[in-house]
Amino acid sequence: MPQVFKPPVRPVALVAAAFAVATSLAAIAQAPGKDELWDVTMKMEMAGMPMAMPPRTNRVCVEKGNDEALVPKGRDNCVISNAKRTGNKYTFNVACTGKDPMSGSGEFTYSSDGYDGKMQMKGTAEGQPFDMMQTVTGKRVGTCTSTVKADVARANAQIAQGNQQVAEMCRQSLVSLNWQMYEPTGPCADKRADFCPAVSKVAATAREPAGYTAARKDTMLADAMGKCGQDFGAVTAAACAKGVETRDWAFVGSGSCDAEVRTAGEANCKGRSFTGMDRGVVPLCSRYASLVRGQPAATATAAPTPAKAPDPVQEGVNALKKLLPF
Amino acid sequence: MSDRATRAAFAFALFVAAFAVRAAPTDSFPGAAAAYLVTVDGVPAFAAHPERPLPPASLAKLMTALLVAEAAVGDAIVTIGPGAAAETGTRLGLRAGERVRASDLLAAMLVASANDACRALADWLAGSEREFVARMNARAAALGLADTVFRNACGHDAPGMHSSARDLSALADRVLAQPQLAGLAALEQRTLRTLGGRTFRVRTTNAFVGRIPGVTGLKTGYTARAGTCLVLTAEREGVRVIVVLLGARERWWDAAAMLEHGFDFANARPPR
Numbered sequence: 125m126p127q128v129f130k131p132p133v134r135p136v137a138l139v140a141a142a143f144a145v146a147t148s149l150a151a152i153a154q155a156p157g158k159d160e161l162w163d164v165t166m167k168m169e170m171a172g173m174p175m176a177m178p179p180r181t182n183r184v185c186v187e188k189g190n191d192e193a194l195v196p197k198g199r200d201n202c203v204i205s206n207a208k209r210t211g212n213k214y215t216f217n218v219a220c221t222g223k224d225p226m227s228g229s230g231e232f233t234y235s236s237d238g239y240d241g242k243m244q245m246k247g248t249a250e251g252q253p254f255d256m257m258q259t260v261t262g263k264r265v266g267t268c269t270s271t272v273k274a275d276v277a278r279a280n281a282q283i284a285q286g287n288q289q290v291a292e293m294c295r296q297s298l299v300s301l302n303w304q305m306y307e308p309t310g311p312c313a314d315k316r317a318d319f320c321p322a323v324s325k326v327a328a329t330a331r332e333p334a335g336y337t338a339a340r341k342d343t344m345l346a347d348a349m350g351k352c353g354q355d356f357g358a359v360t361a362a363a364c365a366k367g368v369e370t371r372d373w374a375f376v377g378s379g380s381c382d383a384e385v386r387t388a389g390e391a392n393c394k395g396r397s398f399t400g401m402d403r404g405v406v407p408l409c410s411r412y413a414s415l416v417r418g419q420p421a422a423t424a425t426a427a428p429t430p431a432k433a434p435d436p437v438q439e440g441v442n443a444l445k446k447l448l449p450f
Numbered sequence: 451m452s453d454r455a456t457r458a459a460f461a462f463a464l465f466v467a468a469f470a471v472r473a474a475p476t477d478s479f480p481g482a483a484a485a486y487l488v489t490v491d492g493v494p495a496f497a498a499h500p501e502r503p504l505p506p507a508s509l510a511k512l513m514t515a516l517l518v519a520e521a522a523v524g525d526a527i528v529t530i531g532p533g534a535a536a537e538t539g540t541r542l543g544l545r546a547g548e549r550v551r552a553s554d555l556l557a558a559m560l561v562a563s564a565n566d567a568c569r570a571l572a573d574w575l576a577g578s579e580r581e582f583v584a585r586m587n588a589r590a591a592a593l594g595l596a597d598t599v600f601r602n603a604c605g606h607d608a609p610g611m612h613s614s615a616r617d618l619s620a621l622a623d624r625v626l627a628q629p630q631l632a633g634l635a636a637l638e639q640r641t642l643r644t645l646g647g648r649t650f651r652v653r654t655t656n657a658f659v660g661r662i663p664g665v666t667g668l669k670t671g672y673t674a675r676a677g678t679c680l681v682l683t684a685e686r687e688g689v690r691v692i693v694v695l696l697g698a699r700e701r702w703w704d705a706a707a708m709l710e711h712g713f714d715f716a717n718a719r720p721p722r
Contacts, residue, residue, distance in 0.1 A: 374663060379713070398657045398702035406661040413703050414710030418496070419478040 157269030160186050162238075162262045171255040185268035214241075224249040228256075238263040298322050301348035320352035327359050333375035336363035340380070377407035385411045475500070478711060482704040484677065484697030487615035488712045491690055492623070495715045496708060500619075503597050503612035504696045507671030507679045508540075508563045510605035510613070512621050513586045515560055518571050519628040523552040527645065533579065534570035537604070541566040542650050553630075554642035560634045562652035563670060565604045572603035579603050595620060607675040615694040622668050622681045622692050635659075635667025635683070657702050658682060662709070680705050689716040 167179040202220035214232040219225075226247020232239050241260040248254070294312035297305035298319065305312045306319040326345055329335035336359070339345040349356040364381035366372075368388055376384055389412025392405050401409060475494035479486065485499040494500065527549050535546040542558055544550065544566045552574070558567035569579065576582035579602060586600040597614035598621075605611075613621075625631045634640075638660040639653045654660075655670040664686040671679035677697040682705045684691050691712035693705050 378663070379710070379717075398706065403661045406658065407663060410658070410662045410706040411710055413706035414714070417479065417482075417704060417707035418711050419476075 156267050159188050159268050159270040160264055161266040161268040162186055163265050165261045167259045169257045169259075183265070184262075185270045187270045187272060218243070218245065220247065226254075232260075299343070301326060301343040301345055303344060303348045303351045319348075320354075323348045323352045323354065327354060327356075330359050331362040331366070333363055333367045333370070333372045336360070336380070337375060337378070371404070373405050373408035377409075377411035379411065382411070382415060386415055388412075389415070479704055479708060482699055482708075483695045485615045485694075486696065486698070486704075486708070487619050487692075487694045488708045488715075489619050489692045490712050490716045490719075495712055497615070500616040500694075501597055501614050502696075503614055505607055505611060505673060505676035506598075506605055506613040506618060506696070507607075507673040507676035508565075508605040509618050509669050509671040509679050509681055509694075509696075510586075510600055510603070510611070511559055511563065511568050511671075512618070512625050512669050512681065513589060513600065514568055514572060514582075514603050515556060515631050516621070516625055516628065517582070517585055517589060518552065518556055518575060519625075519631050521575055523575070526552045528552050528555055528570055528574045530566070530570050531573050533573055534566045537565040537569045539565045539604075539606070540655075542652070544570065544644075548648070549645040550642070551645075556630070557634050557637070557640050557642060558650065558652050559604075560631065560667075560669065561637050561640055561654050563655050564652065565606075568604040590617070590621075593620065593624060605671055605673065605676075607673045615696055618681055618694045618696075619692050622683055622694070625668065626666065626683060626690075632666065635669070636665075656680075656682070658684075658706070658709075662706070665709075682709060684709055684713075686713055689713060691716070 162184045163181055164184050165179050165181040168177045170176075201222040202218055205217045205219065207214070207216040212234040214234070215230065217227070217229045219227040224247060226245050226249075228243060228245035228247075230241060230243035232241035239260075239262045241262070243258045243260070245256045245258070246254070290311050294305060294315055296302075297312060298315075299322075301319075301323055303319065304310060306316050307313065308316070312319075323345070326335075326339050326343055327349055330339040330345060345359075346356045349359070360380055364376060364384045367376040367381060368384050373388075373392075375381070376388060385408060388408055393401070393409035393412045396409070398406065398409065475487070475497040477498040478496045480498070483498070484504055485502040486497065487494060487500040488496040528551070530544045530546055530548045530550065532546045535544055540563050542562070542564045550567075550570070552571060555564075555567040555571050558564040559571065572579050572582035576585055582603050583600050586603065587598075590598045590600065595613070595617035597612065598617045599610055599612055601608035601611035625635070636659060637654060639651060641649060641651045643649045656665070656667065658665040659667065662684070664684040666683045666685055668681045668683045678695070678701040680693070680695045680698065680701050682693040682695075691709055693708045693712065695701055695705055695708075698704055
């Protein structure tokens with residue numbers, strides 16, 4: 125089965141990548157066991173480089189019989205071919221395609237307690253030719269227990285669990301109309317086609333008070349309709365009209381129907397005492413009171429400032445800027 | 451300190467003060483009351499004279515209720531004394547010598563503002579109203595209610611008896627933290643019975659309890675000197691608004707407007 129390698133961007137990067145591979149192999153668990161523990165020493169020489177990279181030794185736990193695990197690997201766009209084992213020799217060719225093509229061959233010779241390998245690669249990187257020789261010496265130093273299979277299985281299980289969680293999150297987001305999850309860069313982008321129909325469905329139920337209240341409580345209907353180019357104002361107007369028609373004053377007075385509150389409040393609240401009025405009309409009159417008394421919150425928190433009035437905060441900032449060295 | 455350092459300190463103080471000015475609550479309801487305060491999740495949103503000392507009327511019963519709740523008296527039996535039986539104003543009509551559960555008296559005091567129930571609890575818990583008032587003032591001091599002095603347990607007008615909208619708002623917060631009191635404050639009505647078998651049906655004096663969504667209480671008050679007073683509390687979608695009105699012009703109309711503006715204020719806040 126072909127192995128996939130990653131081509132280097134620059135020759136120096138190739139060197140770094142090779143060592144990175146060795147480093148990652150060294151992370152494998154090394155508790156005593158049925159697998160083989162190796163000391164792998166790698167050395168890189170490249171024509172044209174003023175000095176060779178120093179050899180580096182890493183301890184590697186390899187599943188018994190998995191010779192390829194001892195071969196330095198890259199990723200993407202590189203393919204091993206003609207891999208064969210004859211007696212105590214393991215040989216192979218490597219060819220990398222793409223922006224910086226290169227090719228070469230490798231040969232590993234095994235003994236009873238180790239191996240020697242070399243890999244020659246030629247190619248171009250950013251238009252410059254390179255010729256690289258990598259030598260690898262492996263020495264079996266004991267036994268160990270490789271965790272590669274268990275790690276892969278665990279990773280696969282985590283990926284599957286993650287996919288399941290994303291699917292559930294998308295399902296819930298469709299119920300709550302969380303449009304952010306369905307943005308082109310969101311986790312549910314591949315299901316975007318489902319979103320606006322779901323919004324339309326909720327919008328249809330929100331045209332009467334109970335549906336409107338539930339939608340406002342449980343979903344992001346207003347923003348979602350905006351994202352889908354739908355008119356939330358029309359839905360609100362329909363629900364409010366229905367609220368007035370059915371004298372659902374608790375709904376009409378809930379803060380979404382202030383235009384209707386003004387009209388209905390004039391008829392049902394104005395000039396009346398809260399202690400004497402019918403209890404059903406109190407929510408309407410409470411909201412009506414807020415429309416005819418006091419300044420609204422936005423005005424109160426951001427009261428208009430006369431054009432030439434000094435801003436006390438800015439004055440403080442300016443004073444500090446003049447006096448302090450920062 | 452060098453001249454430069456002095457000027458820097460002054461500039462910094464100006465900077466801090468500028469923020470303090472900007473964060474101060476606004477008077478969005480001019481002339482609505484002798485003093486008022488609207489807090490949203492504990493933050494003052496609207497106010498006029500929130501620290502002005504004024505007679506609290508029956509809002510004083512909030513402290514009485516707090517002390518009773520904190521004493522955890524449960525279903526203890528209280529014998530009505532002559533002082534309680536002689537109470538004036540709003541009352542159940544309890545008779546001296548009658549025996550009533552403390553929890554029923556607490557309900558009558560909070561729901562219907564019954565002065566005889568209030569006085570009975572004070573006398574019973576501390577031995578005398580005088581001693582109970584001393585406890586009320588000690589608790590007020592412990593809570594940092596700097597504008598508050600009690601002269602009686604139930605809020606009758608009395609020289610030197612005063613509180614402020616700010617203090618009463620803080621006190622309301624404490625009262626709501628007591629589950630027993632929070633439960634009683636939200637009742638529209640309750641039936642209670644003396645151990646001798648007399649029954650009383652009390653109705654809330656709060657025109658909004660059970661009528662405006664989210665309203666949780668809390669206490670009304672009126673005396674000739676204090677005028678109409680109110681501590682109104684409400685909670686919607688996790689936001690708590692407390693309205694305190696002292697000497698209100700049109701108590702219910704302004705309280706309703708303040709409540710709704712309080713929730714609008716919360717909705718206008720940037721998300722945290």
